[in-house]
Amino acid sequence: IDIVREGLICYIDASVNASYPGSGTGITDLSGAGANGTINGSISYVGSGMASYWNFATANNSNYISSSTTQNYLDITVVFYPDFSRVGGSGIASVLATGTSASNQDKSLRFNGANGTGPWTTRNGVSADNNDWATSTSPTTYYINGSSSTSAANLSSGWNILGGGRTNTTNGAFASNWAYYVGSGGYNAENRGYQGRGALMCLYNRVLSSSEQLQNYGALRSRFGL
Numbered sequence: 001i002d003i004v005r006e007g008l009i010c011y012i013d014a015s016v017n018a019s020y021p022g023s024g025t026g027i028t029d030l031s032g033a034g035a036n037g038t039i040n041g042s043i044s045y046v047g048s049g050m051a052s053y054w055n056f057a058t059a060n061n062s063n064y065i066s067s068s069t070t071q072n073y074l075d076i077t078v079v080f081y082p083d084f085s086r087v088g089g090s091g092i093a094s095v096l097a098t099g100t101s102a103s104n105q106d107k108s109l110r111f112n113g114a115n116g117t118g119p120w121t122t123r124n125g126v127s128a129d130n131n132d133w134a135t136s137t138s139p140t141t142y143y144i145n146g147s148s149s150t151s152a153a154n155l156s157s158g159w160n161i162l163g164g165g166r167t168n169t170t171n172g173a174f175a176s177n178w179a180y181y182v183g184s185g186g187y188n189a190e191n192r193g194y195q196g197r198g199a200l201m202c203l204y205n206r207v208l209s210s211s212e213q214l215q216n217y218g219a220l221r222s223r224f225g226l
Helices: 102-105 210-224
Strands: 008-013 037-039 045-046 051-054 064-067 075-082 091-097 108-112 140-146 145-149 159-164 196-202
Touching: 075 091, 075 210, 140 210, 159 210, 196 210
Parallel strands: none
Antiparallel strands: 008 196, 037 064, 045 051, 051 196, 075 159, 075 196, 091 108, 140 145, 140 159
């Protein structure tokens, strides 16, 4: 089984030498679209065969992987291992954003429950912030380790394969091209950065179907013991 390739416009993978050779700050986008990444700040690499990863040991605002290429990203498959000891601003942790400013951090895929104990939960049904990946008026069907949910759902205290389409585009937050920031801590007022492991990320220019979300899970799960 291979990951879904139609509409794939970014694919970075810590376990594939062609994407990351194990050292340096450059990450090559395997999709061919040129959405290469750059490691910023203090992020270490841990080689573990096909389960290798980048370690975000602390959620410092300067620790993130970013791209200079702007594209219209509407769906994600990301493999990560959250550190539930993380305490974030407003109890929120962000794994993907459009930048490091206050306004860009609000336009993000982030999680509730970053209170030092976890578990983190997907932010579905959030009425207070219409910039999120999903809101109460435009919920996303998230796929977490093979199970789907349109309500807030817990992440596992281990590896998670999460997929979900960005459907909340009415406010223009993701309706145009943007450059990705993985683990972006954002701004000092609300430190919502990511802490934990990040193994790979696929971004698409379209929303995947249910069967395609499950295809990505099936293609990746054995690598991470799921």
